[in-house]
Amino acid sequence: MGKPTGKPIGEVTRGTTGHNRLRRADRWVVAAHGRSLRSATRPLVVDLGYGASHTTTLEMFLRLRAICPSVEVVGVEIDPARVAAAKPYERPGLSFTLGGFELPVARPPLLVRAFNVLRQYGEAQAWGYWAMLSERLAPGGMIVEGTCSEVGHRAVWAGLDRSGPRTLTLSARFDSFERPSDLADRLPKALIHRNVPGEPIHAFLRDFDRAWAVNAPLSSYGSRQRWIAAAETLAGTWPLAERPPLGGRSRWRLGEITLPWSSVAPE
Known part of the structure; x- marks a missing residue:
């Protein structure tokens, strides 16, 4: 080359x-x-x-x-x-x-x-x-x-x-957002305009917000514990990476979540 x-x-x-x-x-x-x-x-x-x-x-x-x-x-x-x-x-x-x-x-x-x-x-x-x-x-x-x-x-x-x-x-x-969907403005160009009803990325962010809300009681233990719990909730319906090096509690505790592109690819 x-x-x-x-x-x-x-x-x-x-x-x-x-x-x-x-x-x-x-x-x-x-x-x-x-x-x-x-x-x-x-x-x-x-x-x-x-x-x-x-x-x-x-x-x-x-x-x-x-x-x-x-x-x-x-x-x-x-x-x-x-x-x-x-x-x-x-x-x-x-x-x-x-x-x-x-x-x-x-x-x-x-x-x-x-x-x-x-x-x-x-x-x-x-x-x-x-x-x-x-x-x-x-x-x-x-x-x-x-x-x-x-x-x-x-x-x-x-x-x-x-x-x-x-x-x-x-x-x-953890102190940079109110709900996970606040990260939508940082989506890659291939997804940012797809954050609308009917698109997988919109459904994912919607479900992430719901998981975040459901686990609100854990806020008393800190936002990190709430994020980890939200990830565990999401993993029930979305194919999150759940083991190192891309997933699991060791990554989630950093305020990070990774999932397959195929699960959020544009329709």
Whole structure:
């Protein structure tokens, strides 16, 4: 996989970023894909559209290096000024380059993180870019594509492989919402306009709100216990991941829930 030539594919984003904004997604990546990174030879990870600052790419690099010392991370940005500003922070295993969805890297990546980059596109375009990124993955590779709030306290992301979307994860700090459906504004572009009656994602969020309400008495023990109980209630009717690394109490206690994409895929 050589570096593509020509104009980068995509549009410049707002570039909003900040320290620890993507910590929730990185924590999930370590749990869900740490083993595959450690078992790979020279695993390459791409942080696509890292924004106006190198910060979240550097944080991802440090988190992944802690569990896989051989990992290489490349931050890809479509704005030349942002790339130039990030260059001084390069170090062995971490680099920044100009590009877009074409992924101008030397070899197929095992993992691509793309956060807050598809919000400005239409649903059809988002599906197209998902397909483009999937085609560029290494065998067994994954994409983590999603959106988070300004400070990262509410986030939703899809996990994709070369065949398409496989999982959907909702993650939130317990004091950042009143009910789980508040996370609807962070849904991936492929789902955000499908949150209407008759669509599976709407039914899921409705049932999540009900499970949250039913377990309101547990609030006296803290929102974490209420979230765990709501997840256990939901698992009776929805195919939540119920065992590590994607599910179970160890993940639920973090304010995180993962379920198969097929259960919420658009009608």
